[in-house]
Amino acid sequence: AQSVAQPEDQVNVAEGNPLTVKCTYSVSGNPYLFWYVQYPNRGLQFLLKYITGDNLVKGSYGFEAEFNKSQTSFHLKKPSALVSDSALYFCAVRDSTDNQGGKLIFGQGTELSVKP
Amino acid sequence: DTGVSQDPRHKITKRGQNVTFRCDPISEHNRLYWYRQTLGQGPEFLTYFQNEAQLEKSRLLSDRFSAERPKGSFSTLEIQRTEQGDSAMYLCASSAFGGGGETQYFGPGTRLLVL
Numbered sequence: 001a002q003s004v005a006q007p008e009d010q011v012n013v014a015e016g017n018p019l020t021v022k023c024t025y026s027v028s029g030n031p032y033l034f035w036y037v038q039y040p041n042r043g044l045q046f047l048l049k050y051i052t053g054d055n056l057v058k059g060s061y062g063f064e065a066e067f068n069k070s071q072t073s074f075h076l077k078k079p080s081a082l083v084s085d086s087a088l089y090f091c092a093v094r095d096s097t098d099n100q101g102g103k104l105i106f107g108q109g110t111e112l113s114v115k116p
Numbered sequence: 117d118t119g120v121s122q123d124p125r126h127k128i129t130k131r132g133q134n135v136t137f138r139c140d141p142i143s144e145h146n147r148l149y150w151y152r153q154t155l156g157q158g159p160e161f162l163t164y165f166q167n168e169a170q171l172e173k174s175r176l177l178s179d180r181f182s183a184e185r186p187k188g189s190f191s192t193l194e195i196q197r198t199e200q201g202d203s204a205m206y207l208c209a210s211s212a213f214g215g216g217g218e219t220q221y222f223g224p225g226t227r228l229l230v231l
Binding site for chain 2: 032034043044046092103104108
């Protein structure tokens with residue numbers, strides 16, 4: 001069965017410092033991995049995805065993520081955090097061998113708080 | 117703005133009433149998804165359509181829930197005989213089929229409160 005784990009409910013960083021939001025996954029085949037951000041009372045906004053190729057993926061707003069197959073991880077990173085990055089972040093996975101091919105499986109989310 | 121719209125944005129209803137939500141996807145997207153998100157949790161898959169065909173339904177989608185996409189454009193999600201446990205944010209997403217790695221774009225959601 002597919003699953004995603006975000007081991008930290010909350011991450012606190014100071015503005016200007018690097019940030020990391022952790023994600024690990026479990027799928028039967030090769031994973032398609034996604035990061036989304038959610039601001040209060042809003043839907044999910046796509047940040048970046050890994051499908052194949054280079055393990056380092058760059059996305060919106062200066063975010064990047066590194067796919068690590070041996071550790072089954074896809075951690076989200078940003079070199080210098082902004083207060084406006086404060087939000088709820090979700091990691092999601094789809095199994096490439098899922099023939100029905102529709103659903104994303106989401107983690108429970110990590111609340112990122114960036115203090116000035 | 118992702119381009120997916122949902123209506124209404126908020127709905128308060130009494131237990132036992134029926135409610136219907138609408139989702140308008142990005143116009144060229146042939147796949148449409150419904151998810152449910154409760155407080156403190158990630159979204160959970162409910163069902164999805166490719167054009168007008170409903171291809172997968174989660175076991176979360178009880179008999180009280182029904183979804184349609186009659187002309188392959190907008191979709192409706194109806195909940196009959198609502199229960200307090202149905203209180204959640206209902207999210208709609210759409211994508212253009214691209215072999216599995218396509219991005220799903222989400223709407224703003226409909227927040228349902230069942231009293």
